[in-house]
Amino acid sequence: MPNLETTYLGLTLKNPIIVGSTGLTKSANKIKACEDAGAGAVVIKSLFEESLRHEDLGLDSSALMHTEAYDYLRAEVNMQYGPVEYCDLIKEAKKTVKIPVIASINCVSPKWWPDFAKKVEAAGADALELNVFPVVVDAINSSANVEQVYLDIMDSVKSNISIPVAMKISMYITALPHLAIQLGRKGLDGLVMFNRFVEPDIDIKEMKLKTTFPFSDGDDINNVLRWIALLSGRVKSDLSATTGIHSSEAIIKLLLAGASTVQLASVLYKKGFKVINERLSDIEKWMKDKKFDKISDFQGKLNFGNIGTPDLYLRSQFMERVRSIE
């Protein structure tokens, strides 16, 4: 039987499937359900710093596809639970499950990152994921300034705690390889690519702003696949893929591209926890067919550095392919 164990953030996971930070991990019972379903680890629902009034942002539950998605929106603008409740949840989860429990925090002001990080570490989390998405609206900040924010957040957290730290980032970063390599050099243990955001929309009937958060579908992995492959072998941090991972094939592709783990969210909402075991059986079967005994036998085998045709990862308008369609 192939061994599905993988190493992520210095932790040994029994398999690479992580239940991503969502409403599916926001209570100890739910985290236990993730473990029972076969997950290798969980990232707890994020603790958000913001406490803006949601009415001000025009949130409207009817515009959304799922109550949990609405929950995510609300979480972004109203602190869902305070640090005390969050730490209690970590403690309870640690008593309830054996799989690694990764906490997740999202802050705005620089002061809170290290403060929350210390609390989360004291509560017993195995690792911490920093959910970072500065929204840059002013025209004063250069991309270098904005990228420095990521480095500063990482420094402020890493210098205050000793559990491993991952950073979940958006795909909208100008010079991602430069930033990723710097974060890795400075000790970031894991890079989670990429977060999925609430998007603005306009209701033309009511003529007012609304927000939307549709679940992903399978096509959404393409950009993730490209970036995992481009960074694998070049950054010191482990790579965890998230966004658009709906099939067993997608997981195998991302491991081949260099991911250590994958984080699922939308597919679990759409199809339920049973998909975790289905995906694991498919991966085992594929590994048997290919005669791989363990994940490290093929992890990163098709990353940017290991393939003979890196152009396929680089060209966004690949001439041959486009011509054949035209």
Ligand SMILES: Cc1cc2nc3c(=O)[nH]c(=O)nc-3n(C[C@H](O)[C@H](O)[C@H](O)COP(=O)(O)O)c2cc1C
């Ligand atoms: C309902 C819902 C709630 C989410 N809440 C969070 C959150 O609190 N923190 C976070 O970092 N990501 C959150 N996410 C993002 C997921 O963890 C995941 O990274 C993203 O949805 C991409 O994966 P997917 O394509 O499988 O949905 C949420 C996603 C969904 C669907």
